Amino acid sequence: MTGAEEFGAELADFRSRVDELRTARALPAQERLSALDAALFELEHAADVLWPRYEELAAAARGGAEGLRGQSGQEQQLLRALFQRMPMAVALLDRETVVRRLNFAATQLFGMRAGFATGRRLTGSLRHDGRAALRGQVAAVARGEGARSLLVHLPGGRAGAALRVTLTALRPSGELRNAVLAVFQPAADGERPGPAPAASKAAQSKQVAAQGSAAGPYLAEVTRHAELMDLLDAMATALLGRRAGGPAELLERAARVLQGQFADWVVADLNDGGTLRRVVVLGPSQADGLRAAVAEGNPADCPLVVEATAAGTSALQVRPDDPELFGRDGDGAALLVRAEVTSLVCVPLRPGPASPVRGALTLLRSGARHAFEMAEAGVVDRISRHVALAMAAVEPSRGRDTAEAAS
Incomplete structure (x- = not known):
């Protein structure tokens, strides 16, 4: 049997074993650990055995075996497809937890x-209390100190938030440093801090539905x-429905349109001649204490707001x-x-590129x-411009100059 035939037979066996692993999704959560170990073994086999063998065959065929070269390209596509279709969540990371592939x-x-995740740290998708632990363990695995496993949590306390992540080192072809393969699966029942509340489960279902299905991305x-x-349309109605008594009232109208279905938190800060003051804070009804802490915060201590108002x-x-991007509360805890x-969006309030910045609008999503x-x-960004124009209309002394600058 030739080298190409042996490689084809081994790859066929590999495919059949992966097909068996796909049935792991039907197993109870506490019975998936053995399937996870098997999946890691198969991935290591693909990286340490199949890929080097493919490179050997490709090097031997460079003298003229174009047909074999085409077949090897197909095998490479197959390996990529297998990675994408693994039933468990798999990420390839560098030693600093930066995502190379999901x-x-x-x-x-x-x-x-x-495409959005590539080049960003995966720790940003986890709860703050577990980020440092994951970074340390990934670095240790990348240094060659052996595979390991730890418990991490997704933010928001949603159903399935507790995850067991298993880490193992891989040496990509042609690279001098190890990468780290991370496999995530729901933690076993005994590892969870407790059952998730019904509201969190509903929030998770809503999130999955909002992402749309792979069969209908266009409809989504x-x-x-x-x-x-x-x-x-709702924002235009709120701004033009009736004349506001001043900028603060106008900003509150705009914030009420945005808070709830579009953002969990809406904060508006005004810039009065270089002095920043917080005029509107809207947040979840169950977060009275936190809402008071945000309202009492000084926007001059929020780098996000300062950058928006100073540089536009x-x-x-x-x-x-950066957890301190939106400042701290009275006890020194980061508000974010x-x-x-x-995720967050912060936009300056100004009607035109040459106009002075009248404030900043910050929207936060959580959980x-x-x-x-x-x-x-x-x-x-468009809404912020419309709000700034409406603010100029309720400030006659500023309105004429602002309108001229916007035009």
């Missing part, structure tokens, strides 16, 4: 697209576009790495951590809610 199950678990995009148009720049961040913020997308951030 399979489809991992994109569903973490609620992000593979159309639906989302219609929702954003409805949001713009907008910001969109998913799983922000207390609110379990998973299991789907992260802000670029299209949503674009709509918020």
Whole structure:
């Protein structure tokens, strides 16, 4: 039997074993650990045995066996397809937990697209109390100190938030350093801190539905576009319905349109001649204490707001790495951590590029809610301009100069 035939036979056996692993999804959570070990073994086999053998065959065939070269390209595509179709969430990380590749199950678990996740730290998708532990364990595995496993949590306390992650080192072909293969699966019942509340389960179901199915992405995009148009219409109605008594009242109207279905938190800060003051804070009804802490905070101590009002720049961040980006409460705790913020948008309030910035509008999403997308951030940017124009209309002394600058 030739080398190519042996490789084909071994690859066929590998495919049949992976097909058997796909049935692991039907097993109870406490019985999936053995399937996880088998999946890791198969992935290591593909990386340490099948891939080097493919490279040997490709090198031997460079002298003229074009047919074999084409077959090897097909095998490479097959290995990539197998990675994508693994029933468990799998991520390839570097030693600093930066994502190099996610399979489809991992994109569903973490609620992000593979292209967006690549180049970002995976720890941003986890609860703050487990990020340092995962970074340390990934670094140890990458150094060659052996495979290991630990318990991590998704933010928001949603159903299935407790995850068992198993880490093993891989040496990608042609690279000098190890990468780390991370496999995630729901933690066993005994490892969970307790059953998730019904509200969290409903939030998780809503998040999965919002992502749309793989069979109908176009329908999901159309639906989302219609929702954003409805949001713009509701905002126009709120701003033009009746004359406001001042900027603070106008900002509160706008915040009430945004808070709830579109954002969990809406915070508006005004810039009065270089002095920032917080005028509107809307958040979840059950977070009275936290809402008071945000309202009492000084926007001058929030780097996000200062940057928006000083430089006039907008910001969109998913799983922000800096927990102090929105300031701290009176006890020194980071507000983003207390609110379990998973994504945010901050936009300056000004009617035109040459106009002075009148304030900043900050929107926060937390828990299991789907992260802000670029299209949503674009709509918020338009809304901020409309709100700034409406503010100029209720400030006659500023209105003429602002309108001229906007034009």
